[in-house]
Amino acid sequence: MRFAYVTYDGPDDDREVLLAAWRRAGAEGAAVRWDDPAADWDSFDAVVVRSPWDYILRRDQFVEWAHKVESGTRLFNPASVIERNTDKTYLRDLGVPTVPTHWIHPGEQVALPHQAEYVVKPAISAGARDTLRTADRATAEAHARDLVAAGRVAMVQPYLDMVETEGETSMIYIGGRFSHARRRNAMLADVVPADHRAVPARDPGPDQFALAEQVLAEVGEDLLYARVDLVRLPGGAPALIELELTEPYLFLSTTPGAADRLTTALLTRL
Ligand SMILES: Nc1ncnc2c1ncn2[C@@H]1O[C@H](COP(=O)(O)OP(=O)(O)O)[C@@H](O)[C@H]1O
Ligand SMILES: [Mg+2]
Structure with missing residues (x-):
């Protein structure tokens, strides 16, 4: 078995831990950048998305990549899941309790209600990128306007202390x-x-x-x-x-047994 650990050019302390677990299970693993033009995804039995943490501003390209990989081999999680999960508008459709959110789409008016504190964030993000917390309504509105002007969907929430x-x-x-x-x-x-x-x-x-x-x-x-x-x-x-x-950090390096459990779960799915 050969598995790809999908990553980026940067730190990720789960990477070596999972690659080592794959070796223990007798599988060969390679860390590969998701946007590496030389990658031969079909040559892997499974491609496991783990830390492609630089896709945020290229999300459409990333989703397209996922579908392309899946047309040739097994992708985890599946491309359809990745497509839906990389845009937080999924929160509206799940039918479970979420943080109350005022959604603003490009082209819509930005007029926020008065509230104690605002969190303004883009629907496509990670690591709190482009996320603002402020008590000032005008500042919150300005950030929401910047996001929608850039063609992004803005989410406005109360700050939960x-x-x-x-x-x-x-x-x-x-x-x-x-x-x-x-x-x-x-x-x-x-x-x-x-x-x-x-x-x-x-x-x-x-x-x-x-x-x-x-x-x-x-x-x-x-x-x-x-x-x-x-x-x-x-x-x-x-x-x-x-x-x-899609790309959660899983705390594998500090959770004994977790990387082996992930490996077993992967092997049973192939
Ligand atoms: N409404 C909120 N109230 C308090 N903290 C928030 C709120 N929204 C986001 N945060 C903080 O910002 C972090 C990132 O926000 P999140 O919605 O998880 O997006 P992402 O992780 O994709 O950037 C959260 O882990 C939390 O610490
Ligand atoms: Mg988060």
Whole structure:
């Protein structure tokens, strides 16, 4: 077996961990840039999307790439999943509790309601890129206008300050089964903790498990990996902030056994 680990030119500390797990399972692995023109994707038994973290401003090209790869070999997750999941408008259609969002499409008026604090972000993003938090309505509107003027869909949400106390919960599923969870640090906080890369393990509550499983049931696809990112609304109810089915960081390097579980799940799907 030969597997491609789809990546970019930059750091990713899961990469060597998964490649090593593939070797332990007797498979050959190679890290390949998604946009490497010399890559021979058909020569792999499976192509596993992991860290193509520079596609954000070239998302259409990336989706086209996924379909092209899938026409010649197995792609994880599937291209149809990637197509839907790389644009956060999927949050509107899932039928699960999400963060209340005011959507603004190119060509639409930007007029925001008064609220305490705004988060303004593009529907296609990762790593909080082009994401703004502000208490000033005019500043929020200006950022939303910049996004739609650039042809992007803007999302406007209330700032949920629970991300700084309880924190966001990322639940990682491998081959459809819960594997591990982490408490993620607030990315838009005024004060970034000194050890902001520390992401402690977390035991999700029953309400979080129930929502994560509802989300995955709504997707209704066989997924090699999934990361369900949850917050809590002011009343305490869990809500989906993001469903990562394309290029989630999976905390493999700090979760014993997870890379082997992913490898087993991959092998059973081939
Ligand atoms: N409404 C919000 N309230 C508080 N923090 C937010 C909100 N939206 C985004 N954030 C912060 O920004 C980060 C990135 O936002 P997210 O919606 O997950 O998009 P992406 O990860 O694709 O950039 C979140 O992990 C969170 O820390
Ligand atoms: Mg996120």
